[in-house]
Every structure is written in structure tokens, then in C-alpha cells.
Amino acid sequence: xxxxxxxxGHLARRFQQIAVAVFLAEVEExxxxxxxxxxxxxxxxxxxxxIDQVTLAGLIAYDRTTITGVVDRLVQKALLVRHASxxxxxxxxxxxxxxxxxxxxxxxxxxxxxxxxxxxxLTEKEGAExxxxxxxxxxxxxxxxxxxLRDAELR
Amino acid sequence: xxxxxxxxGHLARRFQQIAVAVFLAEVEExxxxxxxxxxxxxxxxxxxxxIDQVTLAGLIAYDRTTITGVVDRLVQKALLVRHASxxxxxxxxxxxxxxxxxxxxxxxxxxxxxxxxxxxxLTEKEGAExxxxxxxxxxxxxxxxxxxLRDAELR
DNA sequence: TACTGATAATCAGCATGCTGAGCAATATCG
DNA sequence: CGATATTGCTCAGCATGCTGATTATCAGTA
Numbered sequence: 001x002x003x004x005x006x007x008x009g010h011l012a013r014r015f016q017q018i019a020v021a022v023f024l025a026e027v028e029e030x031x032x033x034x035x036x037x038x039x040x041x042x043x044x045x046x047x048x049x050x051i052d053q054v055t056l057a058g059l060i061a062y063d064r065t066t067i068t069g070v071v072d073r074l075v076q077k078a079l080l081v082r083h084a085s086x087x088x089x090x091x092x093x094x095x096x097x098x099x100x101x102x103x104x105x106x107x108x109x110x111x112x113x114x115x116x117x118x119x120x121x122l123t124e125k126e127g128a129e130x131x132x133x134x135x136x137x138x139x140x141x142x143x144x145x146x147x148x149l150r151d152a153e154l155r
Numbered sequence: 156x157x158x159x160x161x162x163x164g165h166l167a168r169r170f171q172q173i174a175v176a177v178f179l180a181e182v183e184e185x186x187x188x189x190x191x192x193x194x195x196x197x198x199x200x201x202x203x204x205x206i207d208q209v210t211l212a213g214l215i216a217y218d219r220t221t222i223t224g225v226v227d228r229l230v231q232k233a234l235l236v237r238h239a240s241x242x243x244x245x246x247x248x249x250x251x252x253x254x255x256x257x258x259x260x261x262x263x264x265x266x267x268x269x270x271x272x273x274x275x276x277l278t279e280k281e282g283a284e285x286x287x288x289x290x291x292x293x294x295x296x297x298x299x300x301x302x303x304l305r306d307a308e309l310r
Numbered sequence: 311t312a313c314t315g316a317t318a319a320t321c322a323g324c325a326t327g328c329t330g331a332g333c334a335a336t337a338t339c340g
Numbered sequence: 341c342g343a344t345a346t347t348g349c350t351c352a353g354c355a356t357g358c359t360g361a362t363t364a365t366c367a368g369t370a
Contacts, residue, residue: 011289016171018296090348121295130288134166140276141173245318
């Protein structure tokens with residue numbers, strides 16, 4: 001039996017665990033209170049104003065039931081507004097607020113710093129190679145999770 | 156602003172998301188109901204009978220407060236027993252049951268298959284390189300999370 | 311021995327993430 | 341047009357994971 005610490009699954013969880021901890025630490029140090037999901041959602045909504053929740057979920061590869069709660073909390077923080085779509089009364093259109101835009105701009109350096117911190121220990125070349133391999137592996141396994149990454153244009 | 160999908164943090168979460176989905180699918184197909192954490196804990200306890208919860212948490216890099224619930228559920232499933240230590244009345248000694256050992260043996264092929272599935276899309280060499288880079292990155296970032304990996308002998 | 315600090319475990323509370331179900335609205339097809 | 345299927349969203353329920361606090365116990369020291 002292979003040692004648990006040598007399994008890809010364990011290493012994946014461990015790297016993700018460190019990545020989240022680093023993200024939250026950098027963001028808090030910068031004076032903000034935003035989780036990785038919340039950041040990803042806010043960022044995607046800024047790029048795609050008026051997007052509905054299902055499309056948003058696909059863009060950042062989150063489950064749609066998870067997005068409901070995430071959007072709730074972003075609305076609570078007044079970084080987003082959510083209102084019914086006029087074309088499809090089932091859908092909710094998401095718009096970033098001015099406060100949301102300000103937060104995104106102000107938080108970006110901390111987010112970038114976090115990305116560097118989580119790769120510390122790797123050389124520049126190794127970091128790039130890790131990214132390439134993760135992109136390749138996640139592309140191949142995309143359909144295996146309930147929340148695959150989806151291109152907005154393909155919808 | 157860098158696209159979210161190009162950030163190490165996003166790729167880390169995505170790979171972990173796929174890894175968990177693959178693990179659960181393979182394990183369920185084999186007729187078992189065990190999560191990745193539960194498997195890791197059970198496996199570590201078999202190797203270290205009588206281990207206490209804090210040491211267990213360190214061995215598999217989980218937060219001690221998370222382990223409480225995980226152990227609860229494993230005891231519930233009769234795969235573990237938990238009883239007070241005689242030397243230290245604060246600590247609980249964990250022992251794997253016969254049913255736990257049988258489950259571990261029977262589930263191993265599914266777990267190994269899951270590890271291969273989550274690396275599908277990568278060549279043999281790329282898979283090994285990904286593992287090496289993840290090991291290096293997690294070793295460098297080990298202390299950054301609240302639940303660092305800890306060697307049992309160092310305690 | 312009494313005091314002080316550290317440690318093992320648990321708990322409350324919050325935020326992800328998932329499965330599966332349900333509701334309302336829309337799209338499709340006979 | 342009307343039945344049926346599909347879609348957007350939400351909810352209940354469960355399991356991770358985390359922060360911070362509390363309780364019981366142990367260890368070291370004045």
C-alpha cells in the first residue's frame with residue numbers, strides 16, 4: 001500500500017489547503033474580508049455584467065447550488081446586486097456595484113501576492129510547469145466533476 | 156488583470172475538485188461509502204494503532220477540529236473504536252476494527268484506480284513531474300496552513 | 311505543593327461543496 | 341394549442357474545513 005502522502009489526491013488537497021490559507025492571509029492583511037470563491041465570482045461578474053447564476057457557475061467551475069450562497073453573501077456585503085431578468089423571469093441578472101469595483105481594484109495586489117506565495121519554493125520555470133500540468137490535467141478531467149468549467153459563449 | 160483560470164489558486168482548487176469527484180465515484184462503484192478524509196484517517200490509524208487525534212491530524216495534515224467529526228463518523232460506521240487513554244486522560248486512543256481492516260483491504264483497488272484516473276491526460280512522465288512539483292510546493296508552504304503535516308516521531 | 315502554562319478534545323459558528331428534490335418559467339414538439 | 345421536457349434557482353441535508361473559545365488534564369516550576 002502506497003503511503004497516503006505520496007498519492008496525487010492527497011497532494012492535490014494539500015496544495016489547495018495551502019493556497020486557500022495563503023489567499024485568506026494576504027487578503028486579510030490588505031484589510032479585506034473576501035474568500036477565494038467570492039473573489040472569483042466578483043471578478044467574473046465584473047467582466048460579464050448581467051450574467052445569470054448558472055452561466056457564472058460554469059465560468060468559474062463552481063456548483064450552481066454553491067453559487068447561490070456565495071452570491072447571497074456578496075449581495076449582503078453590497079458588492080453585488082441581483083435582480084430578476086426581464087427576458088427570462090427564472091433567471092437573476094448579476095451586476096457588480098461601485099463598491100464591488102473598488103474592492104476588486106484594491107484587493108488585486110494582495111491576490112497576486114498570494115499566487116506568488118503559494119508557488120514559493122518552486123523556481124520560475126517549475127512554477128510555470130506546474131501550472132501547465134495542472135491545466136492539462138484539469139482539462140482532461142473537466143467533465144468528471146459536477147461543476148465543469150464551461151465557456152460562456154458556448155451556451 | 157490576469158484571467159482567473161490562469162491563477163495557481165484556481166487551478167489548485169479545480170484539480171482538487173476533480174480529484175475528490177473521481178475518488179468518490181470510484182469508491183461508490185466499488186460498493187463503499189467512504190470520503191477521502193475518512194480513507195486517509197482509517198489508513199493512518201491502521202498503520203499507527205492507538206494513535207491520538209492530534210497526532211493523527213498532523214500525520215495527514217487535517218485540522219484537529221475537523222478530525223473530531225471525521226472520527227465520529229468512522230466510529231458510527233463501526234470502522235474505528237475510540238477510548239480514553241490510560242496514560243493521558245485527555246487523549247483518546249484510536250483503534251481500527253476488523254471491519255475497518257476489511258474495508259481498507261477491499262477499497263484499495265478503487266483508491267488506486269482513482270489516483271490513475273485523476274492523472275489521465277498526462278503522460279507517465281508528466282504525472283510523476285506533477286507529483287514532484289506538488290510535493291516541493293507543499294513542503295515549502297507546509298507551515299502556512301493551520302493544519303501542517305507533522306511527523307509522528309517528532310512529537 | 312500551589313501556580314502557571316501547555317495540551318487533547320470538543321463545541322459554536324461560518325463558508326464551501328456536494329446530492330437530490332422541488333418550484334416556477336421557458337422551450338419544444340406532436 | 342397543449343403536453344412534455346428542459347432550465348434557472350432554491351432548499352434540505354450532509355461532510356469538509358476553518359476560527360476562536362471552553363473544558364479537562366497534564367507538566368513544569370516557584
